[in-house]
Each structure stands twice: as structure tokens, then as C-alpha cells.
Amino acid sequence: MNPTERKSPWRRIVRNAAGTALVIAALALWMPYFVRAFVCDQFVVPSESMLPTLIPGDRILVNKLIAGARIYRSFDFAEGAPLRSFRLPGLRKVRVNDVVVFNVPHGYDRDRIEFRINYVYAKRCVGTPGDSVSIRNGYLRNNRHEGPVGDRERQRQLAETPDSAIPPTVLRAMPFDDSLFGWTIRNLGPLYVPRAGAKIALDLRNFRLYKPLVEYETGGSLSFDGRTARLDGKPLADYVFRKNYYFFCGDNVPNSKDSRYWGFAPEEFIIGVVKRISYSEEPVSGRRRPERRWKKVE
Template sequence: MKSEQRNVIKRIGNIGLNIFYYSSILVFGFILLRVFVFGSYRIPTDSMEPAIIPGDYVLVNKLAYGARLFDLFDAVEGKKVNIRRAPGYTRIKNNDVVVFHIPHPDTWDRIEMDMSKYFIKRCIGVPGDTLRIINGFYVINADTGKRYGNIAAERQLSRTTKEQLPDGVFHAFPWDSTLDWNIKDFGPLYIPRKGDKIVLDRTNSLLYKKIIEWEKGYPLTLGKDTLWDNATPLPSYIFSHNYFFMGGDKVENSQDSRYWGLLPDDLIVGKASFIWKSEEPYSRKIRWNRVFKKIE
């Protein structure tokens, strides 16, 4: 009898170990898929209306632009991580809707990566583009025949005066009174590619200071119209990353590159593919007409 009891206990123990083993594999595999393959993000704000509205749940394809490989534990702890990216099957294109880490989670003075904070915006400018905003409309590479972003909202902005806009909305990056860029008259802003070399005159020092500091990993000083690395002036700089200009579709209500500047490639999570679920923010009722809607 005791032998039979021992056998039963042994079988139960083996079953329990097998359940724990395979459950651990499933959980670990799911975590890896969420980190490196896909993600789901609930949209809390209206900055991407009408394409995406509050209460939408967006599925993000992390393989499209290439999965990021990095030390997840260091990233969660807020440490600076070395990010490598696997080859993707497409590149980021103008007008793609992209999910990325908020580049300024705590302050607009420096770029950081917070693993828990995300934005979803439309990519207006890609590396190598020169971007301007002319009377509220995005213009890329001086081609006024092509349109980018939400044209209806840009058209409305073109009819809106500075006085009609809420406080703090009109003026824009790099927040310099001499340049006086604003959301209706902005640029030209060249968007750097990896390997590009630029001359650091006063204007370029203002425009690229934050992303150069992000690449170097420490702050620089801007004085006498010159960017200084400690006591050494920087007459020029060669970029080691690609950068992007992101804009919200609701142009009069979006914290985007018009205000905080350019986005480094390392902070890009993936391509917003489709809305897999949508519910009213307050009643929680499912909006069936938006379920499985492709994001364009």
C-alpha cells in the first residue's frame, strides 16, 4: 500500500513539474513575443484623430522595421542600453503610423527612453528629408504637390490665426526668438541620416544639440553661437543614427516633433498595423465598426 501511495505521489509530482515546465515556456515565449514581435497599446488621447481615437487598441508590428535587441532588465531600470536592430522587411516611410517611446518622458531638455511610456504619431519626415511647414501644411523637399499628415486638419490650421490658438500652441521647436519657428511657419529642418556630416553654425547648433547630446551620452554647452564639448568647440558633427519627424493628425492638439524636435531611431517600437479592439472610454461598449480596421 505504501509503495502504491509513493507511486501515486510520484506521478502527481511529475505531472505538476511538467505543468510548471510547459507553463513557464509558454509564459516566457509570450513575453518574448510581446517584447520583440508584437505589442498592443490602448490609445488614451485624441492626438491622432480621426485615424485613431481614444479607446482604440492598436496592434503594433515590431518585425516590420526590425525587432530591437537590448538588455530588457537594464532598460526597465532606466539604465542606458545598447540597442541593436534586426533587419526588418520594410523601412519607415512618410505617412506611416508609428509607435515609439516618448523621447522626453520627464523633461524636454534631454532625450531619454522610458520603457513604460509611448506615443503613436504619423511619420512626416524620414532621414534625408528637408521639412518645412508653410501656412500650416507640411512640405517635404520643397515638393508642394505631395501632402503629408491630416490634410483636413492642416487646412483648418491654415485658416486659424495665432490669436485663435490656445496659449502655448503657436510657437515651436527650437524655441528661439530669432528663428521664431511656429506651427504655421516652420523650417527648413534637415532630418539627419546616419553618416551625415553637418556644420554647426548657430542655427544647426540649436536644431541638433539635443540629438548630439543623446548620441554622446552627456550634455553640451551652447555659447557664443557655438556648441561646446566641455572646453572644445564643435565646428561640425557626423551623426551615428537616423532621425525622424513625427506629427499628430490632430495638428492643433498634439505633442509632436513640432514642439520637441527629432526622434532617434532607437526609440522606435514598430509599425501600427490595425485596431484589434475599440471601446467607448466611459461606457466600455465595443465599437464593432472599428474592430480590425487597418491603420492608414
């Protein structure tokens, strides 16, 4: 046996150790990105819209395994670019009363659904695909859910606030048509939450309610000439939805920008379900709130 052959086992050991070290280093580098993309991500709560469940400064953990992680097919996130993605199999569907983080479907133009990657809200799910939701004197209702929806104490506060004490721009609710609906954040609906495969007649009322959804799904322009709905100029008597939608509200119903104003959120806009607060800080002082560390969100 020559000297080279005697040293070869050690060289193999060194090479294997170096390879293992590189694999470990690569895993350590990419693991945080893998976890954020497929398992869990963290967001900061900036507003009071989810009081008392969430408060400004809470760091909320969003579980992506429940509904399934959203995987992008395209990374073109320019304004107006469509969302191209698919969803991995999840543990279950989003349910009524889940606290959900999602991309807000409307920006400055309430009549158009657009995807903006860094514009996200945390709200409570009030309606799932196929449900009918309503608000009666400030209290949230769902026709397929037994029991309370959202925070009843905040809803009681809204119920006891007269319309005259609420600014009109805050009081009026979607679809902002007083002649046909006259809906407000205190009294709204019943309103059907679209489910993929469901068919609706495109009369004047449904045109006002679902125009942004039809245009979002088809990429066309929907109009109503007084008697007939037209999609890109062609008559359209009824419409079959291609996607599932959700209706979200903040627990702080007297002061929350939510589906009562901008309507429905497409299922593909959902990021995940909030299950825990990792930690919380006072927004101004930065003081930690130990009582909220690892608090369960219900």
C-alpha cells in the first residue's frame, strides 16, 4: 500500500465532513425563509380595529398550515398586476370566527379588486363561501353559524350608538346605494357570500353587489343599461362564480375598515389564520407587555 492510499480514508472523511457542514449551513440559511413561506409568519398589529382581541404593537403569528400555504406562480407585484398563485393542501378551511390575515382586496378604488402584496389586514371571519351574513342593530349574524360572531361587547356599543352620533362617511356601508339598499354598519344584508359554482341572476341589485367580483374573475367590464347586465357589451343574464370569497370584520366594529365597506375578499388573498401573539410592545415607548407573550388568539 502506497502513502496516497493510506491517506485516502481521511481525505474521504474530511470531504464528507465538509459536505455535511455545507448542507447544515445551507439549511440554517434557508430555514427561516422556508418557515415563513410554508409554515408560519409574523405580522405587527398597527391599529385598534381588532380591539380587544388584538391591540397595537402585538406581534401575531400567522399559521399557514391551516388553510394551506399560498405559493406564487409569478413574482410580478407591480400595482395592477394579477395575483398568480396556488395553495398547498391545508388542514382545514377557514371558519367563521377565525382571526385571519389577508391581502386587502381594495385600495383607493372601492369598485375594483386588486392585489397588493404589502397591504394586509387582520380581521375576524364573519362569512365563508355559501353563507349569508347580516348585521341587525350592530350585531353580526351568519345564517349557518350558531352562537356569537365576533366580540359582542363591541357590537353592543355600536347598537347603543345612535346614527346621528356616527359621521355619514363612517355610517354608510357597501354598496353605497341608498336608493336600493340604504345599508349601514349597523344594519346590513342579508348578503350572500359567493361560493365557486354558485349562480346568480344579474338583476340590478346583484349587479350593484357583485360587479367587482365579476370583473375581477373575467377581466372584463360589467355595466347595466337599465334592464340588462352587459359584460364587455354582451348581454349577461346570470353569472356562475369561479372563486370562493369571504366576509371579514374587525372586532372593534365601531371603528374598523372591513368588508362592511369594501365587500368580499377572494380566497386566494388569504395568508393564514392567527393562533398566537408571540410578543407585544407599546408602539411609542417600546415597553414589552409580558402579559401578552405567547397569548392564544380566540
